[in-house]
Amino acid sequence: MAGDAAAAVDGERIRAFIRRFAEKVAAQKDELTALDAAIGDADHGTNMDRGLQAALERLPGEGAAPGDLLKAVAMALISKVGGASGPLYGTAFLRAAAAVAGKATLEPGDVAALFKAALAGIQERGKAGRGEKTMVDALAPAVEALDAALARGASLGEALAEAARAAREGSDATIPLVATKGRASYLGERSRGHRDPGSLSATLMMEAAAETLAGGPAS
Amino acid sequence: MAGDAAAAVDGERIRAFIRRFAEKVAAQKDELTALDAAIGDADHGTNMDRGLQAALERLPGEGAAPGDLLKAVAMALISKVGGASGPLYGTAFLRAAAAVAGKATLEPGDVAALFKAALAGIQERGKAGRGEKTMVDALAPAVEALDAALARGASLGEALAEAARAAREGSDATIPLVATKGRASYLGERSRGHRDPGSLSATLMMEAAAETLAGGPAS
Amino acid sequence: MKKLINRVEAVVDEATQGLGLAHPDLVRVQAEPRFVARADAPVQGKVALISGGGSGHEPLHGGYVGRGMLDAACPGEVFTSPVPDQMVEAAKAVHGGAGVLFIVKNYTGDVMNFELAAELLQAEGIAVRSVLVADDVAVENSLYTAGRRGVGGTVFVEKIAGAAAEAGASLDEVERIARKVSDNVRSMGMALTSCTVPAKGSPTFELGEDEMEIGIGIHGEPGRERMKLRPADEITAMLAEPVIDDLGLKQGEQVIAMVNGMGGTPLLELYIVYRKLAEILGQRGITIARNLVGNYITSLEMQGCSITLLRADDELLRLWDAPVHTPALRWGV
Amino acid sequence: MKKLINRVEAVVDEATQGLGLAHPDLVRVQAEPRFVARADAPVQGKVALISGGGSGHEPLHGGYVGRGMLDAACPGEVFTSPVPDQMVEAAKAVHGGAGVLFIVKNYTGDVMNFELAAELLQAEGIAVRSVLVADDVAVENSLYTAGRRGVGGTVFVEKIAGAAAEAGASLDEVERIARKVSDNVRSMGMALTSCTVPAKGSPTFELGEDEMEIGIGIHGEPGRERMKLRPADEITAMLAEPVIDDLGLKQGEQVIAMVNGMGGTPLLELYIVYRKLAEILGQRGITIARNLVGNYITSLEMQGCSITLLRADDELLRLWDAPVHTPALRWGV
Ligand SMILES: Nc1ncnc2c1ncn2[C@@H]1O[C@H](COP(=O)(O)OP(=O)(O)O)[C@@H](O)[C@H]1O
Numbered sequence A, B: 001m002a003g004d005a006a007a008a009v010d011g012e013r014i015r016a017f018i019r020r021f022a023e024k025v026a027a028q029k030d031e032l033t034a035l036d037a038a039i040g041d042a043d044h045g046t047n048m049d050r051g052l053q054a055a056l057e058r059l060p061g062e063g064a065a066p067g068d069l070l071k072a073v074a075m076a077l078i079s080k081v082g083g084a085s086g087p088l089y090g091t092a093f094l095r096a097a098a099a100v101a102g103k104a105t106l107e108p109g110d111v112a113a114l115f116k117a118a119l120a121g122i123q124e125r126g127k128a129g130r131g132e133k134t135m136v137d138a139l140a141p142a143v144e145a146l147d148a149a150l151a152r153g154a155s156l157g158e159a160l161a162e163a164a165r166a167a168r169e170g171s172d173a174t175i176p177l178v179a180t181k182g183r184a185s186y187l188g189e190r191s192r193g194h195r196d197p198g199s200l201s202a203t204l205m206m207e208a209a210a211e212t213l214a215g216g217p218a219s
Numbered sequence C, D: 001m002k003k004l005i006n007r008v009e010a011v012v013d014e015a016t017q018g019l020g021l022a023h024p025d026l027v028r029v030q031a032e033p034r035f036v037a038r039a040d041a042p043v044q045g046k047v048a049l050i051s052g053g054g055s056g057h058e059p060l061h062g063g064y065v066g067r068g069m070l071d072a073a074c075p076g077e078v079f080t081s082p083v084p085d086q087m088v089e090a091a092k093a094v095h096g097g098a099g100v101l102f103i104v105k106n107y108t109g110d111v112m113n114f115e116l117a118a119e120l121l122q123a124e125g126i127a128v129r130s131v132l133v134a135d136d137v138a139v140e141n142s143l144y145t146a147g148r149r150g151v152g153g154t155v156f157v158e159k160i161a162g163a164a165a166e167a168g169a170s171l172d173e174v175e176r177i178a179r180k181v182s183d184n185v186r187s188m189g190m191a192l193t194s195c196t197v198p199a200k201g202s203p204t205f206e207l208g209e210d211e212m213e214i215g216i217g218i219h220g221e222p223g224r225e226r227m228k229l230r231p232a233d234e235i236t237a238m239l240a241e242p243v244i245d246d247l248g249l250k251q252g253e254q255v256i257a258m259v260n261g262m263g264g265t266p267l268l269e270l271y272i273v274y275r276k277l278a279e280i281l282g283q284r285g286i287t288i289a290r291n292l293v294g295n296y297i298t299s300l301e302m303q304g305c306s307i308t309l310l311r312a313d314d315e316l317l318r319l320w321d322a323p324v325h326t327p328a329l330r331w332g333v
């Protein structure tokens, strides 16, 4: 309905999404690391930033298809991040790439499929369900909100905005949880009261998507 | 001339002197160590206290001659202090013991000889002259003052009091000096502005002597 | 942050280069992707042992590459698991046709990265097995966590499985030995001070001047309990007893014991801990057959220590005593 | 003060006991007076090497007692020279009829206590020689000081003279070798942080969060200069160059190099320093024939490092390579 739904999602929008995600992580690197310091090992910000910067360097040039761009990100994250988030986000982008392989532009439903595949990849690799205080707690509600909004006929822009809000709320909701997956799980009860760092990076990813995929400046 | 010159210096006065020296070092242990921290290795107080406490435990019983008491201190210091001050004070007490060996009571001249021998022992062992920022800078003027006062007919009490004052002044005078012997010498110019810890322990020894050898409560 | 480093980003690369320069007779260092390989690798017909993990635990793992121990180590960034490329390239460089065994400390990141690497290698026709080390008894509720962390026991798995591989054992056999060690080894650690990850630049956690953390992880992950500082003998008991109980060690058994420094602890203090550990085990009729006292698996400059006990039998002792020649562990050579 | 200790007064006794318990095959510990002796001492017909000094520098000296190195070590209180009784009793316990060589680090206290011990032993008819180690180039003006301090070079003197003694060299010959090493070895150290002597309970000196001390002594004695923290490469140059210059090392010469941690420095950082040291020496055409990287002569938990270089020739390299089996140094066995 809004003007931003005008053009379909092409490679340049995907590129803008990846850039925005990298920018957000770079800007909030210290915050991500500080969250990880509280209940992990103080590297989530550095890890994600290192990987996304490498991804930017390795992005294929203009005209690349969405799937190729996402695959390049996947390979960069797998080869550069390490830690838990490397294989998790790496697998997510690999699955996202596969979900849209061969398409030059994506319909709203393709975008939803892309994020659904990403979530499935993370859950397969990491075996975490909801409520375990991980990035899944941000991504799963985001994917649900995206689906639901599109189903009720919202524009992609609106739907992504709702997904981003859902991610943020899901991340907020990790604060009172006790972690049962990943490094934070070693803290047991002491993990309560802290936001899960991966849920924040996942939120940044969804916010980057909302700000770029449905239009807006392509950089 | 004063009343305190009444009795000659017997073993019990030597014992009182040793006890008083040990008490003073125990009381100023932290101060001695702090001085050593500034220009050495922060152990002079602990070293001297450990040695003198051991000396107290090993003192021969009542009726022991001055030389035997001093020798017991020497052996305890040599076996217990370590560091530079162990062999230095150990040699000092060994020579002091030798200087009065066989005497049941000491005349003022014997007391002067005792301290002169102690100083000579320290200088032979440590090869330090005056002005090198060591315990010699307190002891040498003290020995001179003791000699001079007795020569001009002062009582032992007066002479020892002057010796103690001279030691204190000598110690004060180490503050602006640059150390050229011992650990503090490594500091070069940076040793200026700090009192030499050994000059303070030597001052405490002379003050203990002044307070005990010429009479007064045998502790 | 006070460290002998140049640039935060270069810490692991430069340290790994230094290791290579210091021990050219033992190891060869490759830069991109980063791994440390035995100088004489590949040893034909020998099972290749590969480990790796975040850096900051030196000498683990790079210091254990060499004859009778690892064929390759893959150092990640500080406290960050290595990436699959490292294990893949290391495996290709060192495997001698008899298969590859990954020795993986049980951390989500390590497990997943080694898993990805194993998938990629299998696809290339190289046989890969993985043994998980999960020996940290500080993690009590392994059902509700990512499972016990891999800590000091890793050194024992690497040494003993390394000896078996060196002696020509098959992949099955080396895997069996590695599992036997990991099944029979337990550890627990504590910290007096935090460490500072270079990339972060400030301490991972804060401890009061009179506090310590019992059950600390090797990345500064908080432990079982924060409490007031106690005498070394009490601390030793607090670490040793859960380890002994968890292993179910009984009178008459023998162990290989390690008192490990976290990186910033004077050896003087580790020997004070060892003294009490020997007393505790002695009172229970448990014999220390072999021991290590020193910095074997560290957390940067953290002050603190850990205790590791391995239930030993003749087979494990024989493999323990077999010659080893690596930058950090050497005997019989 | 955060330390793994029980009582301040018991630190050295308990740590020494721990050393004895951990290495009964190598060393025997005696309590009063305190010394650490080779388990198989006295070795008849062998020159006995005895060293000692204040504690807090572990593994020096107790960790170097054993085959091919020291016959006995006499640990003083922390940073305090041992007393003559220790050296006298140690010498009586370990001398094998071929004389005794004292290896003494040049500190006023050590020198005088060993001197007293030598006098007492000579009086009992035991031949004693002393070799002074004074390798610290941070002490510039040795005319106006107690002379250069004995630091890292001590490890080299103990290893190499130890090998000569083990090979059956005479007292004259062992003394010649020890002097040759001490004449050709130089060191310099630096600190990032202070250490805390247990008996004092607070740091020996204070350094700002962005400061370091160049030329530090192993007891935390202030050094040449206090300055702003610099990158590891610059620090390495600041330590290596005075050592190279003082030794007058020329292109084509070879050295044994040690990058030593002060006790609280991660091995990771020491390898970063080694990397630069290798580059500096390489640029000057000087070959590192052998090296040690690790904690070999420490200052409790101090963070920092020192560099030691020994001008090596075939004789010294042969003795360096000779088997050694002690708690802290082991090869060829
Ligand atoms: N099993 C898992 N499934 C999903 N997410 C996980 C899992 N384990 C950890 N995470 C996520 O990874 C984040 C930590 O990533 P990072 O700090 O980069 O890795 P590491 O924990 O190895 O240091 C956590 O905040 C959490 O969101």
Ligand SMILES: Nc1ncnc2c1ncn2[C@@H]1O[C@H](COP(=O)(O)OP(=O)(O)O)[C@@H](O)[C@H]1O
Pocket: B036, B040, B041, B043, B044, B047, B048, B082, B083, B084, B085, B086, B088, B122, B125, B126, B127, B128, B133, B134, B135, B136, B181, B182, B183, B196, B197, B198, B199, D079, D080, D081, D108, D109, D110
């Ligand atoms: N060569 C010397 N001659 C005389 N006194 C000395 C000499 N060297 C050191 N001292 C004295 O010893 C004191 C230090 O003693 P102490 O701290 O116990 O020994 P160490 O320096 O071995 O730690 C110095 O303050 C100084 O007065």
Ligand SMILES: [Mg+2]
Pocket: A036, A040, A041, A042, A043, A044, A083, A183
């Ligand atoms: Mg992390």
Ligand SMILES: [Mg+2]
Pocket: B036, B040, B041, B042, B043, B044, B083, B183
């Ligand atoms: Mg001192």
Ligand SMILES: [Mg+2]
Pocket: A041, A043, A083, A084, C054, C079, C080, C081, C109
């Ligand atoms: Mg990590």
Ligand SMILES: [Mg+2]
Pocket: B041, B043, B083, B084, D054, D079, D080, D081, D109
């Ligand atoms: Mg001292």
